Amino acid sequence: MRIGITCYPTYGGSGVVATELGIELAALGHEVHFISYSQPFRLSGRDDGIFYHEVPVASYPLFEFPPYDLALASHMAEVAEYYALDLLHVHYAIPHSVSALLARQMLAERGRRLPFVTTLHGTDITLVGLDRGYLPITRYAIEQSDGVTAISNYLREQTQASFNVKRPIETIPNFVNCDVYMPVEDQAHRTKECTRRCFAPAGEPILMHLSNFRPVKRVADAVKVFARVARETPAQLVLVGDGPDRSQAEWLAHDLGIHSRVHFLGKQDRVNELLGLADLFLMPSEMESFGLAALEAMACKVPAIATRVGGVPELIDDGENGLLFPVGDVEAMAAGILSLLRDPARLAAMREAARKTAQRRFCAQQVVPQYVRYYERVIGEKRRS
Numbered sequence: 475m476r477i478g479i480t481c482y483p484t485y486g487g488s489g490v491v492a493t494e495l496g497i498e499l500a501a502l503g504h505e506v507h508f509i510s511y512s513q514p515f516r517l518s519g520r521d522d523g524i525f526y527h528e529v530p531v532a533s534y535p536l537f538e539f540p541p542y543d544l545a546l547a548s549h550m551a552e553v554a555e556y557y558a559l560d561l562l563h564v565h566y567a568i569p570h571s572v573s574a575l576l577a578r579q580m581l582a583e584r585g586r587r588l589p590f591v592t593t594l595h596g597t598d599i600t601l602v603g604l605d606r607g608y609l610p611i612t613r614y615a616i617e618q619s620d621g622v623t624a625i626s627n628y629l630r631e632q633t634q635a636s637f638n639v640k641r642p643i644e645t646i647p648n649f650v651n652c653d654v655y656m657p658v659e660d661q662a663h664r665t666k667e668c669t670r671r672c673f674a675p676a677g678e679p680i681l682m683h684l685s686n687f688r689p690v691k692r693v694a695d696a697v698k699v700f701a702r703v704a705r706e707t708p709a710q711l712v713l714v715g716d717g718p719d720r721s722q723a724e725w726l727a728h729d730l731g732i733h734s735r736v737h738f739l740g741k742q743d744r745v746n747e748l749l750g751l752a753d754l755f756l757m758p759s760e761m762e763s764f765g766l767a768a769l770e771a772m773a774c775k776v777p778a779i780a781t782r783v784g785g786v787p788e789l790i791d792d793g794e795n796g797l798l799f800p801v802g803d804v805e806a807m808a809a810g811i812l813s814l815l816r817d818p819a820r821l822a823a824m825r826e827a828a829r830k831t832a833q834r835r836f837c838a839q840q841v842v843p844q845y846v847r848y849y850e851r852v853i854g855e856k857r858r859s
Contacts, residue, residue, distance in 0.1 A: 475849060477563055478554060479492055479508050480574070482510070486686050489514055491593075502846070509527045527549060551577040554588050555584075560849075561849055562577065571590070574592070592623075622639075622644070624646075626785030629763040629785060647789075648836065651838045655746045655774050656746075656773065678707075681700055683711070686715055687719045692801070695807075697723050712752065713739065714739050720738065749770055753815070758781055759781055765784075771828075773833075773836075777824040779797050780797070782800060789836070
């Protein structure tokens with residue numbers, strides 16, 4: 475198949491999933507065309523079968539805000555026609571599904587069929603889509619999509635309830651390449667050498683957090699949890715990513731007197747080589763429709779200490795492959811971490827369970843074929859209509 479993919483190319487779960495999906499599809503022999511305003515940050519540009527098309531957005535004095543959604547629709551139609559795409563797959567409903575709908579209509583005028591699939595990722599439904607200014611167009615774009623998927627059962631049910639959507643929505647979970655995200659002991663020797671000594675020279679436990687540092691991620695809670703842990707045992711905290719709450723987290727670490735043990739790494743391309751260095755992963759989010767960062771950590775044999783919100787319980791079995799707590803309960807999270815650090819046998823068992831969960835349910839080999847079958851079904855239904 476020839477598949478067009480549109481996503482936000484920035485540091486965030488929907489862009490990561492879309493990019494990784496494109497890479498996996500290309501590895502299976504499909505031709506993948508990314509259409510966006512900049513190259514997705516996890517796309518190396520060296521993968522066979524992958525092409526990138528930048529969307530040019532004109533800036534005129536008349537436009538206070540450049541109309542990216544219209545430029546995107548026009549470019550989608552051009553790429554689809556020139557490269558004979560079989561299907562568009564758009565990630566994050568606003569504005570991508572609306573642009574895909576316009577592209578489909580433009581091509582239909584010329585007798586060209588172009589079905590599109592919309593994948594819902596979370597805040598496009600729970601935050602942006604529920605804004606009264608966007609709710610009608612979000613609902614319309616979902617209803618008009620030729621196929622709709624959600625990354626968790628929670629998000630599927632939330633969408634159906636909040637938008638009164640009648641059309642079927644298929645749950646296809648997020649995934650991880652288990653041959654890329656793996657325990658440190660299975661990685662190349664060079665990875666092990668740069669290793670824990672960079673962050674924990676005395677062999678202390680390492681806690682890690684990875685996100686886009688937006689308020690919903692509650693990065694300050696990760697720092698507060700670590701401060702309580704550090705009072706009881708020597709440890710180090712590694713924070714990967716960047717965003718609006720980074721400065722707040724930095725000053726909090728300073729005010730709590732733990733800044734010498736908190737490492738802010740900023741955005742990193744090869745997070746798979748970092749996650750496996752941790753003993754535990756912190757995800758204290760206000761909301762997660764799935765929890766991709768936790769899955770990436772689990773594939774590296776690192777259990778997640780997370781909040782019981784959204785779709786997270788579909789990934790983490792409390793007490794088996796990680797621990798779940800109420801949002802904001804930093805005391806309980808710290809106590810849970812300390813109990814694991816003081817019980818090496820339990821922590822080791824939880825590490826094994828985390829890896830097995832990723833391997834059995836969320837590896838690319840299990841999930842990507844679900845997308846391929848869904849594409850084939852949508853294309854077949856479109857041809858019959």
